[in-house]
Amino acid sequence: MTQPTNQNTTVIGPDAHFKGEMSFDGAAKILGTFDGSITSKGEISVGQGATCNATVHAARVVVDGTVNGDVQGDELIELNNGAKVTGDITAGNLVVVEGASFEGHCKVGPNAGVKRVAPAPAQPVTERPRIETRSMRPASVASESAASPGAATAAVARATAGAAGNTSWLKGEATSKDEQNAA
Amino acid sequence: MAKPVILRRVRCYHCGATLEVGSRAITVSCPACYQRVAVEDVRFKGMQFGGDVRTCGAVSVVNKSQVQAKMIQASQGVDIQGRVDARLVAGDTVNLAAGSRLRGDCNARTLRVEHGAQIDGGFFRIGPDPSGDGSAPKRTG
Ligand SMILES: [Zn+2]
Numbered sequence: 393m394t395q396p397t398n399q400n401t402t403v404i405g406p407d408a409h410f411k412g413e414m415s416f417d418g419a420a421k422i423l424g425t426f427d428g429s430i431t432s433k434g435e436i437s438v439g440q441g442a443t444c445n446a447t448v449h450a451a452r453v454v455v456d457g458t459v460n461g462d463v464q465g466d467e468l469i470e471l472n473n474g475a476k477v478t479g480d481i482t483a484g485n486l487v488v489v490e491g492a493s494f495e496g497h498c499k500v501g502p503n504a505g506v507k508r509v510a511p512a513p514a515q516p517v518t519e520r521p522r523i524e525t526r527s528m529r530p531a532s533v534a535s536e537s538a539a540s541p542g543a544a545t546a547a548v549a550r551a552t553a554g555a556a557g558n559t560s561w562l563k564g565e566a567t568s569k570d571e572q573n574a575a
Numbered sequence: 576m577a578k579p580v581i582l583r584r585v586r587c588y589h590c591g592a593t594l595e596v597g598s599r600a601i602t603v604s605c606p607a608c609y610q611r612v613a614v615e616d617v618r619f620k621g622m623q624f625g626g627d628v629r630t631c632g633a634v635s636v637v638n639k640s641q642v643q644a645k646m647i648q649a650s651q652g653v654d655i656q657g658r659v660d661a662r663l664v665a666g667d668t669v670n671l672a673a674g675s676r677l678r679g680d681c682n683a684r685t686l687r688v689e690h691g692a693q694i695d696g697g698f699f700r701i702g703p704d705p706s707g708d709g710s711a712p713k714r715t716g
Contacts, residue, residue, distance in 0.1 A: 476702075481699075485688070485690050486686075486688040486694070487688065488685065488686040488687065488688065488701055489685075490668075490685045491685075491703070492685075492701070492702065493701060493702025493703065494686075494699055494700070494701040494702065495699070495700050495701075495702075496698070496699060497696050497697065497698055497699070498681070498694050498696065498697065498698075498699040499694060499695065499696040500688055500692065500693060500694035501676075501691075501692065501693030501694060501695075502693075503693065504693075504694075
């Protein structure tokens, strides 16, 4: 599900579906589906093909996919070609590239009323955070598919963001597409 | 010898019909809806208050000028360097230069906001949506 990349970035893979709240000190990249709310003191990137039914709040927000919810970027919001945002935008600066679409109220500028992302909760998860996953199939099926190559990409709850130095805080549940299909 | 007439294509903001007009034309009568259609480029300088601005050309608001209107509709885009208090409907790009300020709703194909521009919370609809072509909204049913 969530995988760290080299530069303190936590990635929610394209096969993942996350429901709940997420908070990062560093950067995060959403490639799958995210429902809930996500905050970061760094950059949040919603990749191409990703869907966020969530409120997004970060210093910088870069959207290539779809966001249904309010987006707040203290420094910058960037809507790239193919981005689709339905919700209100509040940003220090806004970049809308041709081919992006946006529908909602818009406040941009130093007086846009952007409130900085609050620091992560008092007891952040600094070691391998556990994401509660629902077992949606019998153990026999699970072990069987674990041996299959598809299951390797669908590995759930590999949120080793702490190891990469990105303090993250997760509350919610995650499922992978393989799990959903098997269910 | 008379100069050859260069034609350009514009879209009537009343009915959406495509018209061919001379490059120097200021207004034409739409052959489809028989209404008067402004096709000139409009440039605002200084203070301007009240009324609507509708054109098939482009609208620009120069630096340090201020425009207050109910609506500014421009098929070929709006370039703002000053301050605008109006609902914008643009068939092309709305450009907000550094130091500019927009207060009002905005419906445009693309939006360009330079660093230092300010937008004060209107409702925006940006994207390749045909309703932002600068023509009047079409009634259905
Ligand atoms: Zn007409």
